[in-house]
Amino acid sequence: MSTSETTARLAVGDKAPEFTLTDAAGNSLSLSDYRGKKTIVYFYPAASTPGCTKQACDFRDSIESLKSLGYQVLGISPDKVSKLEKFVANESLNFPTLSDEDHAVAEAYGAWGEKKNYGRVYEGLIRSTIVVDEEGNVALAQYNVRAAGHVAKLRRDLGIDPK
Template structure:
């Protein structure tokens, strides 16, 4: 993909790109497996880093209430399966983490692109959350989200918690 394609972001009403990735146990997980359900697909830069751990644990701690509201959660990062396996075990995560080592899915979702850190410009994963409805259509797309407090904000944006 070219950089312009990689940075094309999804919007409400877009068709969510299909994917099939390996989870932390090496099982194949496809977006199509969740057809008929609402899915929160969140992209995070790296397992076992402070921000990504906070965000994953927030999803873990909110999973029962999200599922009660009809949402499933999938985390996607460029980490390999073995790193994801350790992250799931260490943090007792209760939802699938998917390995996107070539970042093709992140690119398709607009979650891979130019980043800046301490004046350095580079390409990398942009912390993003895409909510996909039962038919596979994007119902909410959020980019450059903050790790801390993101799940609470997402719950408010989805109308699950009062403002």
Template sequence: MSTSETTARLSVGDQAPDFTLQDAASNSVALSAYRGQKTIIYFYPAASTPGCTKQACDFRDSLESLKSLGYQVLGISPDKVSKLEKFVNKEELNFPLLSDEDHAVAEAYGAWGEKKNYGRVYEGLIRSTIVLDEEGKVTLAQYNVRATGHVAKLRRDLGIDSK
């Protein structure tokens, strides 16, 4: 069975699959620790690449206003912990980046599948954002999002435009 057959996308109302992953400091971070808080989980392909850096810095710069509205942010990529550590330090990121090297969490969230780039078809991480309510249910699921301007669009989609 191919990966694309096993990675159904999440929909509003779905219970988010729980996970525990390592952060950039090698600490275990469990989604269950975020119960009781609204949580934005964003999946990005690779730390320190131009688009992923823009997106991470956008979340960094918006974090205080998101937190004031009750949102926590988690970034997930298939990068090794050591690469995440360098990325967090270089960009002074202020939220957890989690390592999903075997992409099992991305698959469970429908963020891993077929991609096309310059005519080449391959399997990889699909830039995606999933927003959860305090009980861990999906309130917004966005797939194939653009890195640039994503946080502003996300704020509009959540009805929280003002910084």
């Protein structure tokens, strides 16, 4: 993919691309493992950075209420498994974090493309959240989300009251 291209974004009703990735513990995990459950798949640029830590801890602190509403959470980044292992341990994360080093899954989900930061243009991970329904279809697709306050906004957008 050229640096001027942005991958196609998913839309509500699209079939969520299947994937199998390695989690922080070294286990293989697939989207199909979550069939029959509502699954929040969120993409973040880099473990242990301020924004990504804030967002991950927000999901960590909300996981029980999300699960009580039938939602599972999967975090995906281009980090190596060893970095994710430290991130999970340091932040006591209670949901799977998955390594997408070649960013193939991020590309399939439209979460990889051109970014601009302080006038610099480069290709990278676009902070994004895709909610997949029980049948494996996209129920909600959000791109360029903010790390701070994202879970509360996601809950509002899903029509579930913040708890």
